[in-house]
Amino acid sequence: xxxxxxxxxxxxxxxxxxxxxxxxxxxxxxxxxxxxxxxxxxxxxxxxxxxxxxxxxxxxxxxxxxxxxxxxxxxxxxxxxxxxxxxxx
Amino acid sequence: xxxxxxxxxxxxxxxxxxxxxxxxxxxxxxxxxxxxxxxxxxxxxxxxxxxxxxxxxxxxxxxxxxxxxxxxxxxxxxxxxxxxxxxxx
Amino acid sequence: xxxxxxxxxxxxxxxxxxxxxxxxxxxxxxxxxxxxxxxxxxxxxxxxxxxxxxxxxxxxxxxxxxxxxxxxxxxxxxxxxxxxxxxxx
Amino acid sequence: xxxxxxxxxxxxxxxxxxxxxxxxxxxxxxxxxxxxxxxxxxxxxxxxxxxxxxxxxxxxxxxxxxxxxxxxxxxxxxxxxxxxxxxxxxxxxxxxxxxxxx
Amino acid sequence: xxxxxxxxxxxxxxxxxxxxxxxxxxxxxxxxxxxxxxxxxxxxxxxxxxxxxxxxxxxxxxxxxxxxxxxxxxxxxxxxxxxxxxxxxxxxxxxxxxxxxx
Amino acid sequence: xxxxxxxxxxxxxxxxxxxxxxxxxxxxxxxxxxxxxxxxxxxxxxxxxxxxxxxxxxxxxxxxxxxxxxxxxxxxxxxxxxxxxxxxxxxxxxxxxxxxxx
Numbered sequence: 001x002x003x004x005x006x007x008x009x010x011x012x013x014x015x016x017x018x019x020x021x022x023x024x025x026x027x028x029x030x031x032x033x034x035x036x037x038x039x040x041x042x043x044x045x046x047x048x049x050x051x052x053x054x055x056x057x058x059x060x061x062x063x064x065x066x067x068x069x070x071x072x073x074x075x076x077x078x079x080x081x082x083x084x085x086x087x088x089x
Numbered sequence: 090x091x092x093x094x095x096x097x098x099x100x101x102x103x104x105x106x107x108x109x110x111x112x113x114x115x116x117x118x119x120x121x122x123x124x125x126x127x128x129x130x131x132x133x134x135x136x137x138x139x140x141x142x143x144x145x146x147x148x149x150x151x152x153x154x155x156x157x158x159x160x161x162x163x164x165x166x167x168x169x170x171x172x173x174x175x176x177x178x
Numbered sequence: 179x180x181x182x183x184x185x186x187x188x189x190x191x192x193x194x195x196x197x198x199x200x201x202x203x204x205x206x207x208x209x210x211x212x213x214x215x216x217x218x219x220x221x222x223x224x225x226x227x228x229x230x231x232x233x234x235x236x237x238x239x240x241x242x243x244x245x246x247x248x249x250x251x252x253x254x255x256x257x258x259x260x261x262x263x264x265x266x267x
Numbered sequence: 268x269x270x271x272x273x274x275x276x277x278x279x280x281x282x283x284x285x286x287x288x289x290x291x292x293x294x295x296x297x298x299x300x301x302x303x304x305x306x307x308x309x310x311x312x313x314x315x316x317x318x319x320x321x322x323x324x325x326x327x328x329x330x331x332x333x334x335x336x337x338x339x340x341x342x343x344x345x346x347x348x349x350x351x352x353x354x355x356x357x358x359x360x361x362x363x364x365x366x367x368x369x
Numbered sequence: 370x371x372x373x374x375x376x377x378x379x380x381x382x383x384x385x386x387x388x389x390x391x392x393x394x395x396x397x398x399x400x401x402x403x404x405x406x407x408x409x410x411x412x413x414x415x416x417x418x419x420x421x422x423x424x425x426x427x428x429x430x431x432x433x434x435x436x437x438x439x440x441x442x443x444x445x446x447x448x449x450x451x452x453x454x455x456x457x458x459x460x461x462x463x464x465x466x467x468x469x470x471x
Numbered sequence: 472x473x474x475x476x477x478x479x480x481x482x483x484x485x486x487x488x489x490x491x492x493x494x495x496x497x498x499x500x501x502x503x504x505x506x507x508x509x510x511x512x513x514x515x516x517x518x519x520x521x522x523x524x525x526x527x528x529x530x531x532x533x534x535x536x537x538x539x540x541x542x543x544x545x546x547x548x549x550x551x552x553x554x555x556x557x558x559x560x561x562x563x564x565x566x567x568x569x570x571x572x573x
Binding site for chain 6: 198201202205206208209210211212213215216217219220221223224225226227228232233236237240241244
Binding site for chain 3: 282283284287288291292295296298299302303305306309310313314316318319320321322323327328331332334335336339
């Protein structure tokens with residue numbers, strides 16, 4: 001996005017808003033990741049404790065999702081570099 | 090959550106906000122439940138009327154979801170009792 | 179919905195809000211449609227270019243979704259015609 | 268959400284009753300959410316995903332009409348059931364609210 | 370969202386600290402989102418969809434209890450892992466935030 | 472949402488143009504939503520769920536790169552199609568808005 005036509009007060013407000021959004025996005029990603037890994041890794045409910053197999057699965061699932069997101073983000077940034085805008089009518 | 094460090098005005102505002110959130114949450118839960126039970130119970134579109142079999146399924150689906158949610162809520166409350174906080178950094 | 183008990187200022191504000199909601203709804207529909215058609219039509223990742231078969235699938239998927247939504251909207255409007263309200267307690 | 272501002276800029280600034288606006292927005296959002304779920308569900312039930320062409324065929328069209336009718340019925344049944352249960356303890360914070368059928 | 374108004378009507382209008390309210394709302398929304406996901410996931414894992422009757426049977430009830438315990442554990446493990454990774458570059462805009470376990 | 476406040480606290484309070492802020496927020500939210508859907512879809516297409524280890528293997532990495540390219544293409548094609556249809560009657564309240572490609 002291009003904020004070059006924003007004045008100081010507008011940039012300050014955007015920065016505050018974006019910081020809040022980032023926290024919300026992070027919390028949503030976290031909840032979504034926990035749900036996804038739980039759904040994939042936990043299929044045995046004969047016990048209430050995580051088995052070591054389930055725990056390994058959860059940790060690998062989390063690790064892999066982060067690496068996946070980073071790679072998608074890197075490619076996405078390449079495609080979206082430059083002054084193109086979503087809202088450009 | 091712990092609102093003990095909220096003054097009167099702040100508690101009043103939180104109460105108003107929470108009431109609105111509860112109504113929104115309830116409406117979303119209602120829409121989600123209708124969708125879920127529809128998707129599970131309705132698979133025959135040779136008629137536009139609900140068959141008695143489908144209707145029974147819908148009522149049991151709703152009843153069971155409520156009981157399920159209550160049980161999850163009760164267990165969740167046990168795990169989250171005490172002065173622990175999500176945002177505790 | 180029934181706005182007959184809204185005064186001029188209230189109607190003006192509602193109009194502004196509704197226009198913003200419509201744009202947000204449209205953007206969400208657009209993102210959701212792209213995701214849905216991608217998930218259905220793209221299953222071969224041996225190339226980064228869309229095959230002509232995939233492209234045809236994407237265009238038909240989009241076209242069909244629009245027609246589907248229009249038909250659902252028309253039926254929905256018939257069922258919800260009249261002065262009934264969601265919030266009527 | 269707009270509703271949350273209620274406390275901040277309370278009611279009638281220039282004759283505008285914020286409570287009324289917020290109620291209307293909640294209603295609009297509820298109907299939109301319901302409609303979107305109906306579109307998704309009936310798409311899953313009725314539309315073939317082969318996408319050989321872009322038109323709804325006869326079978327799909329009839330299926331959509333019946334699907335909308337059934338979805339509306341289900342929504343009403345679920346609403347009645349929730350109301351008769353006096354639904355109050357489902358969400359962590361409680362969960363309440365009077366509501367009728369669409 | 371309410372949080373976004375912070376800049377507009379900054380802090381203490383009548384003794385109300387908007388930052389505090391917004392933090393509390395973020396916390397409430399986070400817990401609600403977490404709870405709703407737990408309800409959905411444990412429903413998928415534990416509840417038979419034959420719907421022959423409306424009661425939870427013994428097996429389903431026990432499954433729910435264990436499912437809630439496991440879901441809580443998973444949430445904690447994922448949180449610890451994210452924290453140890455110093456998670457910062459996942460979303461287009463960045464993505465950050467300190468957080469503990471529920 | 473922040474955008475809804477526009478009517479309430481109209482434009483330039485201390486030189487801030489609320490309309491501009493709201494447009495920027497809509498754009499940010501749209502890009503974020505698009506990115507999150509791409510992450511989910513490419514995860515489903517490319518990542519093995521056996522989770523024997525925590526690294527992306529060669530096949531997964533290549534798949535991700537192609538998936539992002541295709542997802543972007545699809546998003547563009549769908550956008551062009553919607554635009555050529557002059558999409559206006561899909562949602563209950565209408566549904567409109569000019570838009571280009573990312």
